[in-house]
Amino acid sequence: MLILEIIMVSLGAIRANVMRSILTTLGIVIGVAAVISVVALGEGAQASVEQQIERMGTNVLTIRPGQQMWGGVSRGETSQLSVSDAEALRDRSEGLLSVAPEVSSRQQIAYLRWNSNNQIVGTWPDYFPMYDHALQAGRYFNRGEVQGRRRVAVLGYNVPEALGGTSAGALIGQTIQVRGVPFEVVGVLQEKGEAAWIRPDDQIFIPVSTAQYRVFGGRERLNSIYAATASPQQLDQAFGVIDRIMRREHRIRPGAEADFNIRNSSDLLATFNETNQTFALLLASIAGVSLLVGGIGIMNIMLVSVTERTREIGVRKALGATRRTILFQFLVESLALCTLGGIVGVGAGYGAAELLTRFAEWDTIIAPAAVFTALAFSAGVGLFFGILPAQRAAKLDPIVALRYE
Amino acid sequence: MNDVIIRTEGLQKHYVLGAETVRAVRGVDLTIHSGEFVAIMGPSGSGKSTFMNMIGCLDTPTAGKYWLDGQLVSTLSEDELARVRNQAIGFVFQTFNLLPRATALHNVELPLIYAGVGGKERRERATEKLRLVGLADRMDHKPPEMSGGQRQRVAVARALVNEPALLLADEPTGNLDSTTSEEIMVQLRALNEAGQTIVIVTHERDIAEVARRQVHLRDGLIERDFLNSTVETTV
Ligand SMILES: Nc1ncnc2c1ncn2[C@@H]1O[C@H](COP(=O)(O)OP(=O)(O)OP(=O)(O)O)[C@@H](O)[C@H]1O
Ligand SMILES: [Mg+2]
Numbered sequence: 001m002l003i004l005e006i007i008m009v010s011l012g013a014i015r016a017n018v019m020r021s022i023l024t025t026l027g028i029v030i031g032v033a034a035v036i037s038v039v040a041l042g043e044g045a046q047a048s049v050e051q052q053i054e055r056m057g058t059n060v061l062t063i064r065p066g067q068q069m070w071g072g073v074s075r076g077e078t079s080q081l082s083v084s085d086a087e088a089l090r091d092r093s094e095g096l097l098s099v100a101p102e103v104s105s106r107q108q109i110a111y112l113r114w115n116s117n118n119q120i121v122g123t124w125p126d127y128f129p130m131y132d133h134a135l136q137a138g139r140y141f142n143r144g145e146v147q148g149r150r151r152v153a154v155l156g157y158n159v160p161e162a163l164g165g166t167s168a169g170a171l172i173g174q175t176i177q178v179r180g181v182p183f184e185v186v187g188v189l190q191e192k193g194e195a196a197w198i199r200p201d202d203q204i205f206i207p208v209s210t211a212q213y214r215v216f217g218g219r220e221r222l223n224s225i226y227a228a229t230a231s232p233q234q235l236d237q238a239f240g241v242i243d244r245i246m247r248r249e250h251r252i253r254p255g256a257e258a259d260f261n262i263r264n265s266s267d268l269l270a271t272f273n274e275t276n277q278t279f280a281l282l283l284a285s286i287a288g289v290s291l292l293v294g295g296i297g298i299m300n301i302m303l304v305s306v307t308e309r310t311r312e313i314g315v316r317k318a319l320g321a322t323r324r325t326i327l328f329q330f331l332v333e334s335l336a337l338c339t340l341g342g343i344v345g346v347g348a349g350y351g352a353a354e355l356l357t358r359f360a361e362w363d364t365i366i367a368p369a370a371v372f373t374a375l376a377f378s379a380g381v382g383l384f385f386g387i388l389p390a391q392r393a394a395k396l397d398p399i400v401a402l403r404y405e
Numbered sequence: 406m407n408d409v410i411i412r413t414e415g416l417q418k419h420y421v422l423g424a425e426t427v428r429a430v431r432g433v434d435l436t437i438h439s440g441e442f443v444a445i446m447g448p449s450g451s452g453k454s455t456f457m458n459m460i461g462c463l464d465t466p467t468a469g470k471y472w473l474d475g476q477l478v479s480t481l482s483e484d485e486l487a488r489v490r491n492q493a494i495g496f497v498f499q500t501f502n503l504l505p506r507a508t509a510l511h512n513v514e515l516p517l518i519y520a521g522v523g524g525k526e527r528r529e530r531a532t533e534k535l536r537l538v539g540l541a542d543r544m545d546h547k548p549p550e551m552s553g554g555q556r557q558r559v560a561v562a563r564a565l566v567n568e569p570a571l572l573l574a575d576e577p578t579g580n581l582d583s584t585t586s587e588e589i590m591v592q593l594r595a596l597n598e599a600g601q602t603i604v605i606v607t608h609e610r611d612i613a614e615v616a617r618r619q620v621h622l623r624d625g626l627i628e629r630d631f632l633n634s635t636v637e638t639t640v
Contacts, residue, residue, distance in 0.1 A: 005518045320491020320519035322484045
């Protein structure tokens with residue numbers, strides 16, 4: 001009964017000073033909003049990393065030219081990957097690996113009167129099962145066509161749309177121009193979605209030999225070689241096998257520095273996601289600082305409020321309020337201020353996450369646990385920073401308080 | 406004779422201000438019985454307010470003993486004193502000391518809130534006391550919307566709402582003009598006639614004469630203590 005009354009009194013005090021209450025809680029609002037969006041971003045990033053690794057293949061290793069270094073400059077022309085490396089990996093791994101080379105570059109595409117600019121990927125048919133590319137129409141190209149440097153193309157899901165919106169089925173057998181070279185469309189893939197920097201739906205797949213000698217003008221150098229195992233558990237073993245075969249191919253002694261590097265999907269993503277993490281860290285520190293500043297703001301205003309209301313406290317004590325009831329009254333006030341700020345902050349954080357998703361295209365997930373934690377945290381801030389002012393109020397001597405002008 | 410409601414024995418209050426000690430009350434022995442109407446008089450600085458605050462359990466004595474309604478209160482803890490103030494004492498201040506943002510009704514309800522009385526009963530009892538002081542039609546007004554006399558009547562209603570054994574008033578008419586003062590005194594007189602024990606502090610002789618007994622303080626000691634002879638005439 002009494003508790004309820006005291007809570008009413010506290011809420012009344014907040015209502016009596018609406019503007020001040022709003023300004024006071026601003027720090028908490030911003031802090032909680034930042035916490036919510038940080039967590040939403042984090043959860044979103046986590047989910048999208050997992051999703052992207054899934055799309056990039058959980059069992060695929062990527063071999064690239066250059067040293068085993070992070071984001072560094074490779075030694076350029078001196079190190080090369082060639083189709084014979086890919087063949088060696090395929091033929092000497094005793095069935096452990098399925099292998100696909102990649103040579104790629106963006107090229108101008110034309111079909112009838114439509115033009116488009118797409119990534120051309122020269123590879124082997126083994127590439128399709130490796131990345132779970134399913135057909136929506138037509139067929140993949142085959143080994144014979146690779147051997148014969150045939151001008152056949154398999155289009156990514158979005159390509160028909162870019163080429164005038166012709167249906168996938170109608171495009172099969174049609175001729176498109178890739179850098180002026182005519183290609184027969186033999187297949188169109190199903191939708192795949194994007195993973196990190198890779199947009200397979202916009203890509204056009206052609207035999208690697210055709211790409212090297214008919215489109216890119218005799219370019220032997222591969223961008224990368226992909227090697228997949230049957231299951232993710234075999235990746236460690238595959239790592240060793242690839243290293244051994246590649247060293248032999250490149251005549252590098254065991255122990256000496258390799259001129260290629262082998263990475264799995266999550267390694268590749270880690271570098272890609274570094275910027276995201278920096279941003280999250282920034283937001284997290286904003287959250288921390290504004291919660292702290294917000295808490296100090298609350299304490300400050302509560303101290304002012306206690307001083308302003310010294311007489312009121314005196315009256316209440318004279319009429320029988322105990323230390324505890326006064327302490328409780330002021331604690332509830334700062335608690336309520338912070339919790340209200342927290343609720344508004346959750347809303348604002350929700351909005352911010354929504355904006356990030358919509359305009360920055362970052363994946364965000366609002367976890368109920370995060371909302372709960374943020375609210376609990378703001379209530380905690382209210383309690384922590386409310387204690388000092390409330391104690392000061394509770395300790396006031398009734399006579400002194402009543403005399404206060 | 407009625408029960409003893411106030412008994413003090415060598416009650417003292419000292420204030421230490423740096424090197425100097427102000428002896429505001431220097432040893433007061435006083436007994437007041439239930440149903441009495443006592444006016445405490447004396448020059449400014451004689452210790453009237455200091456004495457009243459100790460009687461009202463707002464302040465604790467430096468030395469001496471104080472029994473309220475048979476209970477030794479001069480040794481009670483802060484929380485126990487708060488309970489005594491809430492249950493046994495109604496205090497009327499010179500400056501009213503109402504909560505300016507609360508309605509008259511809420512102001513009068515305050516002591517009942519701290520007594521843990523439920524909402525419905527609280528409203529009924531507060532309304533009754535406001536009616537008693539003639540403010541039934543001003544219940545929803547806030548203090549700034551009221552005259553000084555009305556505010557003081559709200560304060561009287563508030564002091565009475567817990568049915569205290571003792572009603573204390575420190576210069577209740579000090580901020581009021583003479584007509585309004587008289588209204589308040591009529592009110593207090595009527596309350597006393599209904600059996601309420603009242604102790605007031607005043608500077609004014611005619612106010613003091615409304616009471617039945619006068620206690621004069623000087624320099625923190627009782628100088629004179631006598632019954633009013635004119636008490637039977639109505640004001
Ligand atoms: N908090 C205090 N600190 C120091 N001295 C005090 C304090 N309160 C009262 N005094 C001193 O105690 C003495 C008695 O004060 P008190 O307020 O009781 O007088 P009073 O009789 O009520 O006077 P008045 O008629 O002016 O209200 C005065 O000398 C005053 O200066
Ligand atoms: Mg005084």
